[in-house]
Amino acid sequence: MKWNGQDVSLYAQSKEFVDTGIVPLIPYSLSGSEKELTQLANQSELLTLFMKEVEEEYRGRIFLAPSFTYLKETSIDKEIERINEWAERMEAEGFKHLLFFTFDQQWKKAERKLNPSLIWMPIPQVQDIHNEEAKKVLRSQIEQVTELITAYWQE
Amino acid sequence: MSDKKQPVSRRQFLNYTLTGVGGFMAAAMLSPMVRMAVDPVLQPKEGGEFHATGTEVKNITEEPTRVDFSYEQQDAWYVSEVSKTAWVYKNESGDVIAFSPICKHLGCIVKWEGGQGNENQYYCPCHGGLYEKNGENVPGTPPLAPLDQYKVKIQDGMLYLGEVIPNKVV
Ligand code: FES
Numbered sequence: 001m002k003w004n005g006q007d008v009s010l011y012a013q014s015k016e017f018v019d020t021g022i023v024p025l026i027p028y029s030l031s032g033s034e035k036e037l038t039q040l041a042n043q044s045e046l047l048t049l050f051m052k053e054v055e056e057e058y059r060g061r062i063f064l065a066p067s068f069t070y071l072k073e074t075s076i077d078k079e080i081e082r083i084n085e086w087a088e089r090m091e092a093e094g095f096k097h098l099l100f101f102t103f104d105q106q107w108k109k110a111e112r113k114l115n116p117s118l119i120w121m122p123i124p125q126v127q128d129i130h131n132e133e134a135k136k137v138l139r140s141q142i143e144q145v146t147e148l149i150t151a152y153w154q155e
Numbered sequence: 156m157s158d159k160k161q162p163v164s165r166r167q168f169l170n171y172t173l174t175g176v177g178g179f180m181a182a183a184m185l186s187p188m189v190r191m192a193v194d195p196v197l198q199p200k201e202g203g204e205f206h207a208t209g210t211e212v213k214n215i216t217e218e219p220t221r222v223d224f225s226y227e228q229q230d231a232w233y234v235s236e237v238s239k240t241a242w243v244y245k246n247e248s249g250d251v252i253a254f255s256p257i258c259k260h261l262g263c264i265v266k267w268e269g270g271q272g273n274e275n276q277y278y279c280p281c282h283g284g285l286y287e288k289n290g291e292n293v294p295g296t297p298p299l300a301p302l303d304q305y306k307v308k309i310q311d312g313m314l315y316l317g318e319v320i321p322n323k324v325v
Contacts, residue, residue: 010261017261017282017297060261061281150280 002055002064011063020058020149021095023065023086023116024051025102029072040072043103046129046138051101053142058149065090068100076106080113087116097152101145119148205308205315210243212312215251219244219267219277219288222253224316241305241316242267242277244288246324252289253305255319260284260297277302291325301325 001007001018011018024047029040048067055064068086070079087098098116100107103123111118124141126134208224219242228237241253242265254277256264263281270278276293277286285293290302304324306317 014261056264058263058281060258060263060279153280 001059001062002052003066007059014060015094018061018063019095020062020097020099020152021065021087021090021116022051022054022062023098023100024048024067025083025100025104025107026067026069027072027104028069031073042129043123046124046126047101047103049129050138050142050145053138054145054149057142057146061153062149063090063095076110080110084115087114097149099149099152117152119145121145203317205306205317206239208241208314208316210314212251212309212314215243215245215314217245217247219254221256221267222314222316239316240264242302243314246289251307251309251314252324253307253314253316254290254322255303255305257303258284258298259292259300259302265302289324290322 001011026044026047027040028044030037032040044067051064051067055062065086068083070076070082083100087100090098099119100114100116101119101121103121105120107114107118108120111120121141124134124137126137128134129138206224206226208222210222222241222243223238224241225236225238227234240256242256243251243253246252256266256277258265258279258281260279260282263279263284265277265279265284265286267277268274269280270283273285275288277288277290278284279296279298282297284298285296286298286302287293290304292298292301301322301324303319304322305319308315308317
C-alpha cells in the first residue's frame, strides 16, 4: 500500500497485516554541472520506480511511505534525526520491519546512527531507464530486493 | 485617472476578460466531449480487448508457469505502459487456464510452489495464503476467495490474455 487515499483507507482497515514500511531516501539539488544534476535526477526517478515495483509485489504487507527528500548540501547529521523520527512514528503504529532504501553512499557511513535498517544499493548502470535492457536489469534487482524482504519476514 | 485616458474602462475590461475566460472554459469542457463523439480512437474500448503474451500455446504444460506481458493503456491523462503477470497451465482436457497472481486477501503477488513445502499450491509470502492449482483458496489461510482468471484467447498458436474475471474453474 502507499500514500494515497484509496490505499490508506485499506491500510486503516487492515493495519494488523501491514508490518513492513519502506521509505526511499532521495537527495535533491540544483547546483552542479549538467551531468551531475542529470545523474541525481535519474537516480531519483530510478529509486521511485524501484520502490513502486517492490510495493506492487507485496502490497498487502508493505507500506511505501512518501519519499524522504533532503537537500544534497545539508549535512546528513541533521537528517539522521529526522529519519529516526519517521521510523519512530511508524514503529509506534505497529511496524516491525523498517527499510530505508538509497543510492546515496553518504548514508552508508551514518548507518550506525540510523534506527531503521538501511538498504544501500549500487546505482544500476542503465543509460535510459525506459528501454528494454534497463527493464531487465531493474527486474533482476527488484527480485533480489523482494527476496531480501521475505528474508526479514522469516526472522 | 479620467475615463478619457482609459480607452478600455474597468467594467469593459472585466467584461472582456470574463467572457474570454468563460468562453475558454466552456470550450475546454466541450472539446473532449466532441472528440469522444467524433474520434473513434478515443472511444472507450469494450472489455473484449486481448493482449499478446509472446507465449506459444504448445509450450504451455500442466505445470503453472509465470507469463509476463505488457501493453499500452490510455488513461484519463496519458498513455502508460502496464505490466501484467499470469500463472498459466493446461488442465487435463488441454484447456489453457491463466490466473491473476494477485492474492485475494490484500493483493500481494502469489507464487506457484513458493515458500517451503507448498507442493502443488500457490503461496502468498505476505500472510501465508495458499491456493490449490485450480485457484481455490485453502481454508484456514487468510484469502477468502479463489484466484481470479484472465480471459484466454488463442490465435495462430499464440496465447492472448484479456480482462480479469472471477474464477470459473473452481
Ligand atoms: S495478501 Fe496474500 S495472504 Fe495476505
